[in-house]
Structures are given as structure tokens and as C-alpha cells.
Amino acid sequence: MDAFEYKNKTLFCEDVKIEDIVSEVGTPAYIYSKNTILARYNELRTAFQDVDALICFSVKSNSNLSICKTLADAGSGFDVVSGGELFRARRAGGVPSKIVFAGVGKTDKEIRYALENDIFMFNVESASELEHINILAGELGKRPKVALRINPDIDAKTHAKTTTGKKENKFGIDFTEAENIVRRKSGYPHINLCGFHVHLGSPIYTVDPYASALKKMLPFIRKCRDMDCIVEYMNVGGGYCISYTGEEVIRPGDYASKIVPFIKEVQCKLILEPGRFIVGNTGILITRVTYKKETVHGRKFVICDAAMNDLIRPALYDAFHRIWPVTTNIKMADVEKPGESTVRRGMDTFDIVGPVCESSDVFAKDRPLPKVKEGDLLAIMTAGAYGFTMSSSYNTRPRACEVLVDGNTYRVVRNRETYEDLIRGEHV
Numbered sequence: 001m002d003a004f005e006y007k008n009k010t011l012f013c014e015d016v017k018i019e020d021i022v023s024e025v026g027t028p029a030y031i032y033s034k035n036t037i038l039a040r041y042n043e044l045r046t047a048f049q050d051v052d053a054l055i056c057f058s059v060k061s062n063s064n065l066s067i068c069k070t071l072a073d074a075g076s077g078f079d080v081v082s083g084g085e086l087f088r089a090r091r092a093g094g095v096p097s098k099i100v101f102a103g104v105g106k107t108d109k110e111i112r113y114a115l116e117n118d119i120f121m122f123n124v125e126s127a128s129e130l131e132h133i134n135i136l137a138g139e140l141g142k143r144p145k146v147a148l149r150i151n152p153d154i155d156a157k158t159h160a161k162t163t164t165g166k167k168e169n170k171f172g173i174d175f176t177e178a179e180n181i182v183r184r185k186s187g188y189p190h191i192n193l194c195g196f197h198v199h200l201g202s203p204i205y206t207v208d209p210y211a212s213a214l215k216k217m218l219p220f221i222r223k224c225r226d227m228d229c230i231v232e233y234m235n236v237g238g239g240y241c242i243s244y245t246g247e248e249v250i251r252p253g254d255y256a257s258k259i260v261p262f263i264k265e266v267q268c269k270l271i272l273e274p275g276r277f278i279v280g281n282t283g284i285l286i287t288r289v290t291y292k293k294e295t296v297h298g299r300k301f302v303i304c305d306a307a308m309n310d311l312i313r314p315a316l317y318d319a320f321h322r323i324w325p326v327t328t329n330i331k332m333a334d335v336e337k338p339g340e341s342t343v344r345r346g347m348d349t350f351d352i353v354g355p356v357c358e359s360s361d362v363f364a365k366d367r368p369l370p371k372v373k374e375g376d377l378l379a380i381m382t383a384g385a386y387g388f389t390m391s392s393s394y395n396t397r398p399r400a401c402e403v404l405v406d407g408n409t410y411r412v413v414r415n416r417e418t419y420e421d422l423i424r425g426e427h428v
């Protein structure tokens with residue numbers, strides 16, 4: 001985890017002490033490392049440079065304007081799934097000619113907004129959606145590029161709630177229906193059908209699902225070309241994994257080793273939609289211990305000021321995030337896996353929980369921690385992707401602030417919400 005390192009027993013983000021940031025901005029706070037975000041983006045670019053892939057950062061993973069702008073300035077495109085995300089991507093300086101738009105339920109309003117913005121491409125997920133785009137494009141005198149999102153019925157072996165490429169999932173179009181659409185393509189005069197899209201789920205820890213999907217795509221692309229469909233683009237989506245445990249995981253080069261030869265064989269332009277890989281390990285959530293308590297039954301709780309409304313992944317997916325004191329004499333284990341105890345001398349195990357009124361408001365169960373006392377800071381690691389973006393104000397809790405570190409400087413890139421923010425737009 002190179003963005004965050006302990007120096008002299010206290011945690012730093014790049015060259016800034018976390019304690020210094022928090023003494024100014026308070027807790028809970030999301031803290032991101034700008035230079036690691038750029039390093040991850042460049043690592044992907046390098047891995048796929050042979051085919052000059054268009055990288056469209058998946059806005060849903062972290063939509064902070066400043067982070068999107070950092071990536072836009074580096075040349076990234078954007079993958080959006082709503083009118084709101086498109087608005088953000090544009091506000092952050094994203095160029096329309098690098099924006100792709102996915103999602104099973106694009107409304108006419110959203111489609112019109114995207115057409116007016118002349119985005120690069122729609123990833124279309126049903127025949128009905130295609131018809132809507134065709135009509136709206138006709139009305140506006142446009143002919144947008146479209147990729148059909150294929151559901152290849154492949155199990156990417158992710159958490160059940162984040163798998164998208166199996167036949168029972170709502171996403172994409174099966175091969176038979178896609179072939180029918182290609183056959184009828186002259187019935188969509190306002191659409192430039194020019195590619196395909198596959199996104200299997202996330203995070204995907206082996207290259208096999210990508211390889212299996214592309215193996216299925218190969219004969220299909222040939223068949224479409226035989227039907228005079230110009231297949232110019234292949235979008236292989238996102239899902240590139242990161243390590244939540246400290247274990248080594250596969251890197252972009254490993255994915256590229258399977259994807260690039262396929263792209264060369266089918267002679268398409270490649271589009272990638274990474275989210276988690278770019279921002280996941282470049283952000284943490286800092287929280288303060290409010291109370292400790294021990295029940296007569298021997299359960300020990302650390303109650304902190306962040307909660308499931310700030311980071312819902314543990315409650316929603318039983319996701320594992322490493323948690324460690326910001327300042328401590330004891331080194332964090334290099335690898336810590338769910339269910340594997342790393343208790344050492346001076347450590348005990350705790351349930352680390354938030355204050356929200358739900359029993360699922362638990363960040364970690366039976367988790368080894370060095371001695372912590374009320375008022376201490378804890379770092380919840382690997383929280384840069386699907387952290388703040390999935391947060392809410394449930395229990396009428398103001399959402400956390402976000403801070404971006406760049407070398408030895410930092411800046412608040414989203415203010416902590418105030419009570420007034422929480423009721424804005426409501427009427428009595």
C-alpha cells in the first residue's frame with residue numbers, strides 16, 4: 001500500500017502526517033493520494049500501450065470532482081451510468097469525446113442530455129433502449145456511436161451482489177438477441193452500431209473470466225462482420241482487482257496478456273473502464289474511537305465516529321477492510337485475511353462498529369487491534385473506491401469530508417456536510 005506508510009510509528013499519506021490533516025478537518029474523513037491515483041492510471045496505460053487503449057475511469061467508484069479532474073488532466077476518459085455522473089464528468093473537465101455511458105435504465109432525459117453533449121458512445125443494454133436512442137437521436141439530428149453490451153453468461157467469481165455477466169443478471173443482451181439486433185441494424189438509421197461492450201463484475205481476481213468472455217466474443221464478432229456490421233470498438237469494462245488484505249494480486253500486465261492478443265486478432269480499438277484499480281488503494285477513511293465497551297458476555301466493542309453510512313461495503317458485502325490505529329508501536333501485519341487471527345502481544349480482538357442504529361453497522365468482527373483508547377484515530381484502509389460514493393446521510397448524519405494529498409500539501413476537496421446541508425431543499 002504505497003500511498004500510505006508508517007514513518008516513526010504514525011501514518012502518512014505521501015509526505016503528510018494523517019494526524020496533521022485530521023487536527024484541521026476532523027473525523028470521519030476520506031483521505032486520498034493524488035500521486036498514487038496518477039501512478040495507477042499510468043500503470044494501466046503502460047500495460048495496454050501496445051493497443052493504445054482508451055481508459056474511461058468509472059465515475060461510480062469515486063466521483064469527487066477533484067479526483068475526476070486529476071484524471072481528466074492526465075488524459076483519462078470517463079465511464080458514466082447516469083445523467084448526474086455525466087454532469088460531474090463534464091464539470092471536472094472530462095472531454096465528451098472520451099465519455100461512454102452504460103446502464104440498463106437510461107431515461108429519455110438522460111439520453112437527450114448525453115446526445116446534446118455529444119458523448120463518445122452509448123453502451124446499450126436492451127433493444128428497447130436502442131429504440132429510444134434511435135428516436136431521440138433522430139429528433140436531435142444526431143447519429144451516436146453505440147456498443148451493444150453483451151451478457152456472455154460467465155461467472156466472474158465475485159461477490160454475488162457484484163457479478164454482472166451471468167444470464168440471470170439484469171445487465172447486457174444475450175448473444176441471440178444481439179445477433180437479431182445486428183441483423184435489423186438498418187432499422188435504426190440514427191444509430192452508428194460500431195462495437196461491443198462486456199463488463200463481468202468486480203473485483204475479478206483472475207484473468208480467466210476475461211479470457212472466457214473474449215473467446216465467446218471472437219466468433220460472434222466474425223459473424224457480425226459477415227452481416228456487414230463494422231465492429232470497430234471492443235470495450236472490456238472494468239473489474240480489475242486490488243488487494244484488500246495485503247496479499248499479492250494480479251496486476252494490469254496480467255490482464256493485458258490475455259486481452260491485448262485478442263484485440264490484435266479482432267483488430268478493434270480497446271476501451272477499458274477501470275474504477276477500483278485506480279482509486280481503491282489510494283484512499284482511506286479515518287475515524288476516531290468514541291467509546292470502548294465490554295459486555296458481561298465478554299464481547300469487546302470499539303465504537304467509532306464513522307459508520308455504515310460512510311462506508312457501506314462491510315455491511316452490504318461482508319467486505320474486508322484492514323483497520324489499524326493511525327499512531328501505534330505495533331506494525332500492521334503484512335497480510336491479514338478474513339478469519340485469520342493476527343493477534344500478537346499487546347493486542348486483543350474487538351468488534352469495530354459505528355453509531356448507526358442497525359446491527360449491520362459493523363466494520364469488522366473479532367478484529368485484532370493494538371491497544372486503543374477513546375479518542376484514538378483508526379485508519380480504515382482501501383476505502384478509495386465505492387467508499388464516499390456509496391455513502392448516505394442515514395440517521396441524519398452529515399457525510400464525511402474528503403481530502404486530497406499531493407506530496408507535502410493537502411486540500412479539502414469536499415467539505416464535511418453541515419446540519420443545514422442535511423435539510424437543504426426540504427420544506428415544512
Ligand code: LLP
Pocket residue numbers: 058060061079102162199201202203237238239240273274275276277313385386
Ligand atoms: N464498468 C461498468 C459497466 C460497471 O458497472 C463498473 C462497476 C465498472 C466499469 C467499474 O468496475 P471496477 O473497475 O471499479 O471494479 N459497489 C461494489 C462494486 C460495484 C461495481 C459496479 N460496477 C463494491 O463496493 O465492491
